[in-house]
Each structure stands twice: as structure tokens, then as C-alpha cells.
Amino acid sequence: MNDNSDSWVTYEHPLNERMRTLLRLEFLIETAGTAMQRRDSIDSRTAVEAFIHTLQLLDRGEVRSEVIKELDRLSSNLSRLSSTGGAPEQGTSADVDECRRLLRRVGEPDAALGGVLREDELLALISQRFGVGAGTCSFDLPSYHRWLSRPYEQRLADMQRWYDSFADLRAAVLFALRVQREAQPFSSEIAEKGAWQRRTPYDEAQIQMLRLRVTCSDTVIPEISGNRHLITIRFLRQPDTMTRPQAVHDNINFQLALCSL
Template identity: 30%
Template sequence: MILYEYPFNERLRTYLRLEQLFRRLDELIARSHPLDHHYALVTMFEVMDVAARADLKTDVLKDLEKHKHQFDAYRGNPSISEDVLDGVIAQLDHCFAALSAQSGKAGQALSENDWLMSIRSRVGIPGGTCGFDLPAYYAWQHHAPVQRQHDLQQWATSLGPLANSVYLLLRLMRESGLPQKVAAERGQFQQNLPQGRTFQLLRLAIDPALQLIPEISGNRLIVSVRLMRQEEGGRLVASAEAAAFELTLCA
């Protein structure tokens, strides 16, 4: 199954973008080729760009606190395991403490590294990180893979509290939804959302064998899915076929 996700608000869009960047960063650091480590640095700079929004850290801390209060309300419920509940609340507390202890925005320590910022200033220029432009960076790329990995892991440490917080918030949100099997008639599907409840994320799983691509739109009242088929040359055309898929709404 191919899983598509659609965020209903800008805050969730930011979280999903950060999650994608953090996962890419982890994978690139674990590799050994200098080119992979170059793009690991580029990914760090992308995280800094996304995290530059002034209220991002405040939003994450508020969401961690909100989830903690929600889980605290489950105490004493006989159908809830106290051990599991304590474990989740401990994770929320740990993420909150680590993120709030950081001064400034995520990646603030990286922005104070002049050598890294000299690279960042040139990565947007086509071919701007050639050896004749940045000889020190060119020399670093010839260090042993273990040394480069150590440097990257050290630089990424300042991004760790934000990464762990985003991972936890998205995991809890995804676990809040119940998947349902639905069918699109003539390639179209619409569903009214219940009033009085705010959903933040839609997840859609579809069989790749169908070769259909969902175009998702939605707001607090309704969600709509239009199934598309890709023709030769890449052009997308609306499908008129009936197809089933799995839909999950997460609050």
C-alpha cells in the first residue's frame, strides 16, 4: 500500500516537512560517500530554514503540553494501562524539557559556526561548492567516513530535541485515528466531517497495483478525494473507475 498524508493546517504541514527532512538526514549520515554527506549538510540547512519561523518552538511546546494534559485525564480509567500511560507522559515530559532548555531557534548553534555558514551561503548557487570556491570544505570531504559521520552527528545534536518532539507528536496523532475502508465511485469520493470535532491529519492508503494517484483536498467540514491516472509524458488525467482505499482521520 502507498500511504498519502494530507494536513489540515499549516502547523501540521511544517511538522510533516520537518519529519521528512529529519528522516532523510538520519539516512544520509549513516552512509559513507562524501556526496551523501554533502546532502546531509544541505538537509541540515533545509531544517534550519523550516525552523526559522519564530513561533515554531512555541507551537511544539504547546502541543506537547496539550497532549500531556489529555493523557493525564486518562488516569484512573480501568481500560487504560497505567504503565503505558506513565511511559507516554514521561516521553512528553522529556521532549518538553529538552526543547525548552534550548535557547533560540532550532539549529541556533549551527548558525554560529562560520565554516558551516560559509557552505550554507553557497549551496543555493549552482555548482557553488566546488573545490576552488570552498577548499576547506573540499578537504573535509576527503576525510575518513567515520570522521565525517562524527562531525555530522555532532552538528545534528542541536536539532535532536526538535526532531524527537516532532516524531512523538506525529506518532501520537497518527495513533489517534481509526482506519476505515471506503470506495470512490467514478474516481470521486467525498465525506462530511462531524461537527464539533477538529481533525488535523488525513491518511490515505491505496494499492499501488491500481496505478491511481489521489488528489486530496479538505477543510473542517468536508474532505474530497479525486483519483488520477498518470499518462505517458507525466500528465495526470481524472479516472472514472471505481476504486477502494483506506482512509484514516486523525484529531
């Protein structure tokens, strides 16, 4: 989720493959949802590309089971927090109920998980050309060119149908990431000489995702690496696009949230 503001630039880094998949799906969901609301054909192209990338992720097969596992894990953790009186933003009864509802829904045979995307002939045709550079030009895919030339209202109807085809998956992904982000507030940190490191004790909850933000006035770029046991952050600066990023050697103030719900 891009929550950059006029004051902060926010970075998110997943610490396991499941969280990486959820963040990629969220990126595609937001891209498609934003682009399809704009009338220009170039924006419809952007939305279609996001739908096809979503389809490619879904075709990996394990996405549904991974989403179910994540909702099941969150349901247990949220229930525990609710029963032990955690922080107000954690484990609310409404979140527990919503998590259980989504878990049941995603497990249903008729759940909206992108089936229409797989069955759509136009999307299949476009997808076949994705591996070719500029392979969706008008002379490559006249049917796609014709579709892009339709009135916006007709294009929107198709895009809305594609968007709705994974409505249950979309709701599950957005819920899982929202509660993960809300579970941990940002704290102020200092990277001495441009570097910061943290070891996670074995008896602590596994960190799912790292969220980092720096002020827009600072031009630093975080280079993040990590796993469940060790997180390392190194800050770089890149004066312009022609220059390779260089390590920073002064102290950097930043804010960090280690999301471990």
C-alpha cells in the same frame, strides 16, 4: 514518515500549518539520519543539505513555540484519554509522562534546538550558496570540497554533532507525529467515480492529519485538499512521466485514517 511496504503506498496530508511544519521537520530528520550513515561523499552532501534546510525552518522563529503548543495540546488530550479509558493505543500513562517530559525539556533554556547549526561556519558558508544553481561545486566552495574529501569517520563526527544539536526538538517532533498516527487506525473506503468527500461537523474534534494508502498494484495518485470542515480526495493516473495526470472515473478502493488526537 515513509511507511510504504511491498503492499501499500502511504500518503500523508496535513490539515494545518503546525502539522505541515512537523512533517517537514520529520522528513529532514529522516533524510539526514539515513544519509549520514552512508560512507560516500554524495550521501554526506545529502545530509548537509538536510541540515541546512532544517536550519532554514528553525530560523522562522515560531517553530519552538509551535512545538511547545503542540506538546501542550497533546498532553491535555492524552491525559483525557487515559482518564476516560480510551483505546489501548491511546493515552497510555507512558505516553502522557513522555509528553510532559518533552514539554518541560523543550521549554528549557539549554534545550537542544539546533543552536550549533546556526554557529557552524562551514554550514553558514554552504547556506549562502544554496540560492545559486549548483552553487556548491568544488570551485565555488573549496572548503566544502575539502571537507567532503576527509575520511568518512571525520565527516561522521561533524554530522553527528550537527544531528545532536537539535536532539530535543527531534524527540518532540517524532513523538508528536507517532502518537498522532497511532491514535487512528485505517478504515476501508471507496471513492466512487474516483472522488471522495467528507464534511466534518463543527462539534467533532479537528482533524490534524489525513493518512491515505492504496495498494502498490494500483497506479492511482491521490490529489488531496482539505481544512477542518471539508476534505476532498480526487484520484488521478499518470501512465508515464511525459503524460499529464488524468482524472480517474472508476471506483477506487483505498484506506483512510483521519488523525484527530
